Amino acid sequence: MPASDAVDSGPWDAKVQQYHGGQDWAHIDNFVEDFSVTTNAFGMPESAKAAATHAIGHSHHYPPADQEPARSSLARFLWPTDAECAAEKDRLILGNGASELIDLVIRMAPAGTWKPGPFRAQYKEYERSARNNGMDLLATDTPDKANIACIVNPCNPTGDYLDLPELKRWIDANVLPGGYVVVDESMQPWHSPGFRAHSLTSQHGFVKQMLEEQGVAVFVVHSWTKLWCCTGLRLGSVVCPSADHMRAIKKAQVPWSVNVVALAFLDAVVADDAYLQKTWQMTPVWRQQTVSRIAQMFPEWECHGRDFLSWIWVDTKSEDVARRAIELARAAGVPVRSGLPGYNHPTFVRLAVREPTKVDVLLDAWRAL
Incomplete structure (x- = not known):
């Protein structure tokens, strides 16, 4: 990845390593939730x-x-x-x-x-x-x-x-x-x-x-x-x-x-069937709720992806808006993934599906947009 593609390389050596999300959380004093990675909203299964x-x-x-x-x-x-x-x-x-x-x-x-x-x-x-x-x-x-x-x-x-x-x-x-x-x-x-x-x-x-x-x-x-x-x-x-x-x-x-x-x-x-059942049940529900709330706040934005997925790929239609959305999310302790480094889609952000109270924090931060 050319260094010019990076929003913030953080711990990555941009000359030899491929940028990946999931690093910001350890450097945020007010960390709430990591929206930058596509992991399961229910966290690690207790069993x-x-x-x-x-x-x-x-x-x-x-x-x-x-x-x-x-x-x-x-x-x-x-x-x-x-x-x-x-x-x-x-x-x-x-x-x-x-x-x-x-x-x-x-x-x-x-x-x-x-x-x-x-x-x-x-x-x-x-x-x-x-x-x-x-x-x-x-x-x-x-x-x-x-x-x-x-x-x-x-x-x-x-x-x-x-x-x-x-x-x-x-x-x-x-x-x-x-x-x-x-x-x-x-x-x-x-x-x-x-x-x-x-x-x-x-x-x-x-x-x-x-x-x-x-x-x-x-x-x-x-x-x-x-x-x-x-x-x-x-x-x-x-x-x-x-x-x-x-x-x-x-x-x-x-x-x-x-x-x-x-x-x-x-x-x-692999034996924790209950965990998967609630994953299949709630992920599309929480995803659609978030998509609907984004559409209400930012009708010009476009949300992409199948309803069962654990993330939303969002086109803000503006490089500046995407940059500000990333900065505001990080400042609120809820980092999202930029579409610029690696993917070369500077108007996009990617956010994980998360339970509604965590989404509240992210969308409250984006009200400043």
Whole structure:
């Protein structure tokens, strides 16, 4: 990220690191709530927090090299039936956040060209890794196919979303034979209680067909730190196109990259169905309430994104207004994410879905606009 793109680089080294939100909270004396990250409004689940806290007592031991039982527990969460779980588990591997796995997959990909998803902006970690690995970057709207194509779906920050038929058509149209496709579904579990049926992890025949007929390897990445509000733990996974691809990642992965605390958290959190039920029930309600209140206060602004998402991508229509909105939010202890650094959308801000009393603080601060 060029230094000129930064609103405030804070702890980031703008010459070598990709800007990301979630840093302001530690430097705000009157901190109330972090609207700059797309984590779950309900915070860290208490059952999993207890398991993680207990696991600290085992920190004098190495984590299990096979990532068990957390890996099997996550496999059961993704594929609840016995037959499906048994058939697919060997394609799954955990990582120190999704970022570690993103970088490992892109390092393994065929050399050549890289292409992002079809949206105006998306999470920048894929581009950062491709650039660092010497790939030629293609534009979003080019008809050219790439050696590796990466799509964030649902797309963070824009809120765009491709349903499965659209997603499979995009994959087929944008990757060269023998290439890689990485689909980031980190925000997909917010979809609904039926999210699995809308996820590419359910499309076993399609993934197999792409690999056997075109040599195209399809990887599905998840960052679990957003859904379960544990970004400080660093916890991600990737579903590989085959067990051989999973073993190739394991061979390149630094041993014990997922610590005992994160593994214990994951093993416990996948069983907390009540937490997910209230997430699916209340997130769209609170999101729509916030969208409606913004529309009343600022009718010229546009809010983007599907109703199930944990954030709102807001176009203020003015670079100056966006800058002032960011400054006012930070001053009130409720930082939001600027659309300028990384995404290069200077009229936009992104704010997380939060419970109404926290939204009151943010919108009260914006009355000065």
